[in-house]
Amino acid sequence: MANLSELEPGTLPPEAGALRDEVREFLAGASFTPRCDSWLTGADPAFSRALGERGWLGMTLPERYGGHGRSPLERFVVIEELLAAGAPVGAHWIADRQTGPSILANGTEEQKRRFLPAIARGECFFGIGMSEPDSGSDLASVRTRAERADGGWTLRGTKVWTSGAHLAHAILVLARSEPLDAGDRHAGLSQFIVALPDERVAIRPIRGLSGEHHFNEVVFDGTFVPDAMVLGRPGDGWRQVTAELAYERSGPERLLSTFMLIRLLHGRAADTADPAARRTVGRLMARLWALRQASLAVAGALAAGGTPDVPAALVKDLGTRFENEVVDAVREHAGVEPDPGSPDPLARALAQAVVQAPGFTLRGGTNEILRGIVARGLGVR
Amino acid sequence: MGLLEETARDILSGPDPWPALEEAGLASVGVPEDAGGSGGTLADAAVLLRASGRHGASVPLAETGWLAGRLLAAAGLPVPRGPLTAAAGNGAFEAVRDGDGWVLTGTLRRVPWARSAHRVAVVADGRQVVVADPALATITPGENVAGEPRDEVTFDGVRAERAAPSPVDAAGLRRWGALARAVQLTGAMRGALDLAVRYAGEREQFGRPIGRFQAVQQMLAELAGEAAVADVAVRAAVRAPDDEVAVAAAKANASRAAGRAAAIAHQVHGAIGVTQEHGLRRFTLRLWSWREEYGDETTWADVLGGRPGDPWATLTGR
Numbered sequence: 244m245a246n247l248s249e250l251e252p253g254t255l256p257p258e259a260g261a262l263r264d265e266v267r268e269f270l271a272g273a274s275f276t277p278r279c280d281s282w283l284t285g286a287d288p289a290f291s292r293a294l295g296e297r298g299w300l301g302m303t304l305p306e307r308y309g310g311h312g313r314s315p316l317e318r319f320v321v322i323e324e325l326l327a328a329g330a331p332v333g334a335h336w337i338a339d340r341q342t343g344p345s346i347l348a349n350g351t352e353e354q355k356r357r358f359l360p361a362i363a364r365g366e367c368f369f370g371i372g373m374s375e376p377d378s379g380s381d382l383a384s385v386r387t388r389a390e391r392a393d394g395g396w397t398l399r400g401t402k403v404w405t406s407g408a409h410l411a412h413a414i415l416v417l418a419r420s421e422p423l424d425a426g427d428r429h430a431g432l433s434q435f436i437v438a439l440p441d442e443r444v445a446i447r448p449i450r451g452l453s454g455e456h457h458f459n460e461v462v463f464d465g466t467f468v469p470d471a472m473v474l475g476r477p478g479d480g481w482r483q484v485t486a487e488l489a490y491e492r493s494g495p496e497r498l499l500s501t502f503m504l505i506r507l508l509h510g511r512a513a514d515t516a517d518p519a520a521r522r523t524v525g526r527l528m529a530r531l532w533a534l535r536q537a538s539l540a541v542a543g544a545l546a547a548g549g550t551p552d553v554p555a556a557l558v559k560d561l562g563t564r565f566e567n568e569v570v571d572a573v574r575e576h577a578g579v580e581p582d583p584g585s586p587d588p589l590a591r592a593l594a595q596a597v598v599q600a601p602g603f604t605l606r607g608g609t610n611e612i613l614r615g616i617v618a619r620g621l622g623v624r
Numbered sequence: 625m626g627l628l629e630e631t632a633r634d635i636l637s638g639p640d641p642w643p644a645l646e647e648a649g650l651a652s653v654g655v656p657e658d659a660g661g662s663g664g665t666l667a668d669a670a671v672l673l674r675a676s677g678r679h680g681a682s683v684p685l686a687e688t689g690w691l692a693g694r695l696l697a698a699a700g701l702p703v704p705r706g707p708l709t710a711a712a713g714n715g716a717f718e719a720v721r722d723g724d725g726w727v728l729t730g731t732l733r734r735v736p737w738a739r740s741a742h743r744v745a746v747v748a749d750g751r752q753v754v755v756a757d758p759a760l761a762t763i764t765p766g767e768n769v770a771g772e773p774r775d776e777v778t779f780d781g782v783r784a785e786r787a788a789p790s791p792v793d794a795a796g797l798r799r800w801g802a803l804a805r806a807v808q809l810t811g812a813m814r815g816a817l818d819l820a821v822r823y824a825g826e827r828e829q830f831g832r833p834i835g836r837f838q839a840v841q842q843m844l845a846e847l848a849g850e851a852a853v854a855d856v857a858v859r860a861a862v863r864a865p866d867d868e869v870a871v872a873a874a875k876a877n878a879s880r881a882a883g884r885a886a887a888i889a890h891q892v893h894g895a896i897g898v899t900q901e902h903g904l905r906r907f908t909l910r911l912w913s914w915r916e917e918y919g920d921e922t923t924w925a926d927v928l929g930g931r932p933g934d935p936w937a938t939l940t941g942r
Contacts, residue, residue: 250852252860263942327936502936509935522922525929529921530880532873532928532939533857540856557849611838614845621821621844623835 250554252536253543259320266324269297277329277588279595280500283602284457285331286410291365294325294332300339301363304347309360315546319539323495329503329592333457334410338362341490342369342415346436349475349483354436358413370408372416372437372461373484376401380612382417383428383481387463389418389435395470396420398435398463404606408446408459413438416463417484420477432480436472443467452598453583491607493541493555497562498534500603501569501596505531507589508573520576527569534562553620556613563603563610570596628653628668632675641681642707652689652703659697660704661689670807670862677811677914678818680906682772684709684737686804692745694800698791699753706742709758710801711735711777712750712794719748719784726754726787728779736917738775739763743785750793754784768913770906801918802875803865806858809878809914813851816889816907820844823893840892847888850881869928869938876924879915886911 273293278285294300302318304310325332343362346354361367378384387400398418408414414437421431437444443466449458475483505527512520537558544551570593579587581594604610618624625633635644645651654669655661669690676685684707692708713719717730728746738744738758746754756779764776792800821844824835834840854877861867861874886908890897897904915921931938 250856252856252863260942263940323940505935509929512929513932518926521929522925523929524935525925525927526876526921528928528935528939529873529876529925532869533853533877535939536857536860537853540860554852557845557852560845561849561853611842614842614849615838617845617848618835618841621848623821623824623833623844624841 250537250540250544250551253316253319253539253541255316255320255539256314259317262317263320263324265297266299266321270324270328270330273330275331277503277592278331279329279503279592280599280603281329282326282332282336282496282500283406283606284333284455284595284599285329286333286407286457287331288334288365288368288410290331291335291368293365294335295363295365299325300335300365301343301359304343304359304363308347308355309363310343311363315542316539319495319542323499323535326495326499327502327506333407334368335362335365336496337371337406337411338367338369340494341371341487344490345415345434345483345487346474348486349434349479351471353471354474358436361412367413368407368411370405370411370414370439370459370461372402372405372414374402374404376403380609382484383432385417385419385432387416387418389420389433389468392467396435396468396473398437398466398468400463402461402463403449403458405446405459405461406457408439408461409448409456411439414444414461415474417480420480429481431478432484433477434474434480434483435468436474437463437466437468438472441466452601453594455598488608489545489550489552489555492552492613493538493558493562495535495538497559497607498531498538498565500563500566500599501573502531503592504569504573504589504596507592508576511589512576517576523572523576527565527572530565530568534558534565538562553617556608556616556620559607560610560613560617566603567600570600626671628671629675632672633679636675636679636681636683642683645683645685646706651685651707652693655689655693655697655703659693660702661693661697666865667859667862670859673804673807674811674814677808677813677907677910678815680812680815680903680910682770684741686801686808687736687741690804691797691800692743695745695747695753695790695792695797696755699788701753701755701786701788704743704755707737707740708743708745709735709737709741710745710797711738711747712797713746713748714794717746717748717779719746719752719754719787722783726752726784728754728756728782728784730779732777734766734774735777737773738777739765739773744777747790747792747794747797750795751790753788753790755786756782756784768917770909770913772910772913798918799868799871800865802924803858803861803871805914805917806854806871806875806878807862809882809911810851810855810858812907812910812914813847813854813878813881813885816885816904816911817844817847817851819904819907820847820889820892823897827894834892843888843892847885847892850885854878854881867941869931869941872924872927875919876921876928879919879921879924882911882915 302313420433583594652661657663691710861870
């Protein structure tokens with residue numbers, strides 16, 4: 244409970260202001276069409292490389308691996324600016340957010356040298372190989388198997404919801420490498436780096452509600468993974484993915500997926516001097532300000548070496564529900580129908596948001612699972 | 625838990641906390657020593673205020689130190705001993721220059737704890753702080769739904785005891801009050817959460833504690849989430865008390881969270897929670913009162929939504 248109620252506010256370092264200005268200046272000169280939920284649906288490899296050139300990918304990785312040795316809070320500033328602008332950050336998002344740090348924490352020297360500099364340049368994108376057709380919330384039930392082979396392992400199984408696998412240069416796969424021990428379901432799991440393309444890996448689109456392609460099904464049909472591409476210790480996969488998930492929760496992408504709607508409604512309310520719309524904008528801004536403080540506090544706790552898993556879970560719960568609240572609140576005042584092809588940016592953004600909204604409270608751990616984590620933290624579970 | 629918080633808990637969970645708070649010098653924490661206060665930072669004062677909310681104590685702590693004490697100290701006036709209160713005098717109240725003093729006439733509405741305050745400090749017309757003894761005024765008792773005094777105070781040509789140019793205008797004083805109530809709200813939410821968690825672990829139905837049911841667990845998690853987010857946001861605002869955006873957002877969010885927190889705490893408690901004998905009312909009645917005082921979530925939403933410029937620049941302060 245202590246870490247639930249005594250979360251200290253995060254403090255951005257003094258250099259954050261200048262960094263924020265630099266990112267805004269870059270964004271003002273960049274060419275892209277802003278969109279809602281751009282970290283999932285806005286993939287633009289050229290934009291990713293441009294960020295890499297500016298030193299805004301792999302920011303927290305050490306310089307000897309091509310990173311920039313910046314603090315997690317400086318990274319926080321950069322990514323929240325990119326998200327608020329609706330910039331196309333989807334291509335590199337997974338590699339920058341979680342795979343890079345995970346390889347740094349668990350990888351061999353060879354793996355670090357091979358992948359981290361490329362991630363920081365925006366030239367190596369990763370897919371997440373966790374969920375499966377029969378394993379969603381219950382991740383320990385994964386059935387993808389890794390079997391011993393000469394000089395490595397052979398993977399068989401299917402992963403789903405792998406965002407950007409069709410653009411990725413590699414995928415980090417969680418597989419069962421030892422038979423299931425009913426007494427300890429978390430034992431016997433391992434993580435494998437599979438470089439793409441590979442003739443024994445089939446990647447097929449799983450199209451979203453409006454036909455858009457960001458999710459994939461990835462089938463491993465006897466895919467060979469050399470020993471050198473096992474991440475961390477065989478059998479230690481559960482601990483590693485749990486740590487990886489900590490990077491996934493409570494970041495600004497759990498609050499800002501629909502921020503563009505607030506900005507657009509604010510502009511419209513100013514044009515039409517509509518006090519009801521202004522009030523709604525203010526209501527949403529107040530909530531977002533508070534949630535951002537909480538997200539920043541968790542980032543600060545992570546940066547200080549803490550394991551704020553319960554606060555991270557509750558920030559993601561409240562944050563992603565807020566992303567949905569924004570959609571309905573803005574709809575009340577928009578006066579336009581959601582229309583993906585409209586010349587009106589608000590109609591377009593609404594169309595993107597409405598379609599993406601159901602995913603906000605599913606991805607990265609459903610809100611019900613997250614609340615279960617919080618309940619355990621409260622001692623009632 | 626720090627020493628200050630522990631001391632506060634011991635005193636505030638007792639039967640008659642105010643004399644003990646004064647004796648321990650905790651009634652004017654956050655007010656500089658040279659002005660007659662106990663010294664300490666605003667964050668220290670927030671620890672105490674939060675504790676008063678968490679332990680359901682009925683004390684004029686926000687009014688004495690946070691509002692009147694700081695107001696008087698900032699105006700260069702001595703801070704009297706005893707419980708104090710503060711108010712902004714609007715159109716129905718005026719302070720008129722009379723020789724080298726000021727004469728007070730008119731009515732102040734819903735002044736917290738006025739009937740028991742040793743002195744009231746009024747920001748008159750947004751420009752002048754005037755100090756008077758409420759005993760010289762006509763007091764019409766009123767209260768909020770938690771039963772805390774919110775009195776009407778009418779002066780009929782009373783000479784101010786002291787006066788000085790005000791360091792804040794009426795809006796500034798309201799901001800101070802909003803931040804104080806926001807801090808108190810986070811304490812009360814935590815108090816309600818503690819009770820709800822305990823009750824869910826004790827109350828058995830269908831042969832097990834109700835906290836074993838996922839439906840109840842999910843509600844408690846939401847309550848914990850609201851309380852924790854409101855708390856960290858308010859702590860951040862306490863670090864930037866002059867930042868209008870921070871205070872507006874922290875109070876708006878705390879007021880919003882208060883309603884949800886109270887509703888969940890009651891739902892978990894079932895019917896016993898809505899009785900006068902049960903302790904939950906010490907928290908929920910205050911949540912419903914304090915969320916309105918010094919501006920509810922709509923009032924502060926209007927402040928935020930009415931600010932010019934890009935909302936992202938407003939939110940990030942740059």
